Amino acid sequence: MRAALDGVMDPEIHRPITELGMVDAVEVDAGGIARVHVLVTIEGCPMRDRIERETAEAAATVPGLSRVEVTSSAMSEQQRQELTTRLRQGRRQIPFNQPGSLTRIFAVSSGKGGVGKSTVTANLAAAMAADGLRVGVIDADIHGFSMPGMFGITEQPTKVGDLLMPPTAHGVAVMSIGMFVPEAQAVVWRGPKMHRAIEQFASDVFWGDLDVLLLDLPPGTGDVAISVAQLLPQAQMVVVTTPQVSAAAVAERVGSLASSTKQQIAGVVENMAGLTLPDGTVMDVFGTGGGDRVAQTLGKAVGADVPVLGRVGLDPALREGADGGVPLVVSAPGSPTAQALRQVARALTRAPRGLAGKKLPLSVSSR
Structure with missing residues (x-):
């Protein structure tokens, strides 16, 4: 399942949601129902619907599933800070000067x-x-x-x-x-x-x-x-x-x-x-x-x-x-x-x- 989600890109950051820590939970029950919970960066994220839709489409490509359910919520302040640190590569800098x-x-x-x-x-x-x-x-x-x-x-x-x-x-x-x-x-x-x-x-x-x-x-x-x-x-x-x-x-x-x-x-x-x-x-x-x-x-x-x-x-x-x-x-x-x-x-x-x-x-x- 996570391999399939590697292909879902955040529309603004342009990196896989799996790499960005946006896939919060993945569960597949005995009936083949997959439940995926994703984290969006902010509560009013304008790309929320798109991320949910593309996540559902990617998950649906996994063989053996009967249904895919995708839910989402906003990151906590700590999760946003961790994402920011990851994107900055640990420090504030002008990346073009590296x-x-x-x-x-x-x-x-x-x-x-x-x-x-x-x-x-x-x-x-x-x-x-x-x-x-x-x-x-x-x-x-x-x-x-x-x-x-x-x-x-x-x-x-x-x-x-x-x-x-x-x-x-x-x-x-x-x-x-x-x-x-x-x-x-x-x-x-x-x-x-x-x-x-x-x-x-x-x-x-x-x-x-x-x-x-x-x-x-x-x-x-x-x-x-x-x-x-x-x-x-x-x-x-x-x-x-x-x-x-x-x-x-x-x-x-x-x-x-x-x-x-x-x-x-x-x-x-x-x-x-x-x-x-x-x-x-x-x-x-x-x-x-x-x-x-x-x-x-x-x-x-x-x-x-x-x-x-x-x-x-x-x-x-x-x-x-x-x-x-x-x-x-x-x-x-x-x-x-x-x-x-x-x-x-x-x-x-x-x-x-x-x-x-x-x-x-x-x-x-x-x-």
Whole structure:
């Protein structure tokens, strides 16, 4: 019976309920009636019905049973604490900074606002998830948070002990301060409090084994950008710009930050690269060549080659998807704009990975 229940995954933690200590009791009487009692994390667990249903379906696959009965109750405070300790692996930490972590981290930034940085972040995350990767997004733009709306998320994270389970949409786990404040309320915080928020999003959220973590940074080179560099030193910067000539001057500031914090720059995304008109011609609303100029300027600032990862056209559907909570790469994956974004996503995830600080599966054998 327990072998069958190993296949039942907690929908929020994404681990078997047997591994999480959620199977409280299993009994099979002489008449072949199986009674299974499961523990859910909290009294009002939104996934309770689903867990009960999937547990019953899994138990029913065991030969010789005449009926399956599944009941559930909430964990005690002590059981929740034990689960939290198990998920944290015994201590509070930022899991992405551990030597064995293979999560790629990309901090999506821009020198100034209005370049579509957040829309690009949401679509890159959804594109990576569509390719089968496990993806998380931290909305690090504390004052101008937008990720919940762009993913259509309206619920708050589930709290298990002192850990938060991030809501998931379009295959992407998302965490944002916008999930905790009333609509239209401003977040009036200074640097130290924003630093603490980013730290908590990295350490007090159960992300599981992510392939990629994206951070949507606020524009510019202020407190949050510096905090991310300190808290997640392995994060590589992805710079979003427009084709405008002035973008190169802005990039110098981003390059200066990357040089000071010793961060790598994964590349540049040129957004709003051109508007395709009904007759098929392309209008360069914001000029041309900005992405190349930014890449060259950044390369000189950090002393390394910085590639242009891709160019994304000026597309009204991209904005509509952001407003509607469904990224364009999900709603219209075959469109030219979506294909350009998928190209950027794949360029990031297929880039060679450095081995510095990583544990290698080596063994010593005698001859």
